[in-house]
Amino acid sequence: MAKKVVATLKKEGGKSFAKxxxxxxSPKTGAYTFKEEMxxxxxxxxxxxK
Structure with missing residues (x-):
């Protein structure tokens, strides 16, 4: 399924995305976590x- 999504994002007419x-x-432990968004x-x- 990942191949289909990547192919859709690389179309010429489609929007360009950034990660x-x-x-x-974390307020509880003080450790850092990483949040990824497209x-x-x-x-x-x-x-x-934000």
Whole structure:
């Protein structure tokens, strides 16, 4: 199934996406975890601003 998704994202007429990886600190333990999201290129700045 992953091949089908990758092929769809690489179409010429489709939107271009970016993978955003953020480090999130756990309030309980203080350890950092990483959260990954696939967002459209025009929404990257608004996603990072959260």
């Amino acid at each position: 955003v990886i953020r480090a999130v600190k 967002v459209p290129m025009d929404a990257v700045q608004s996603t990072l601003g």
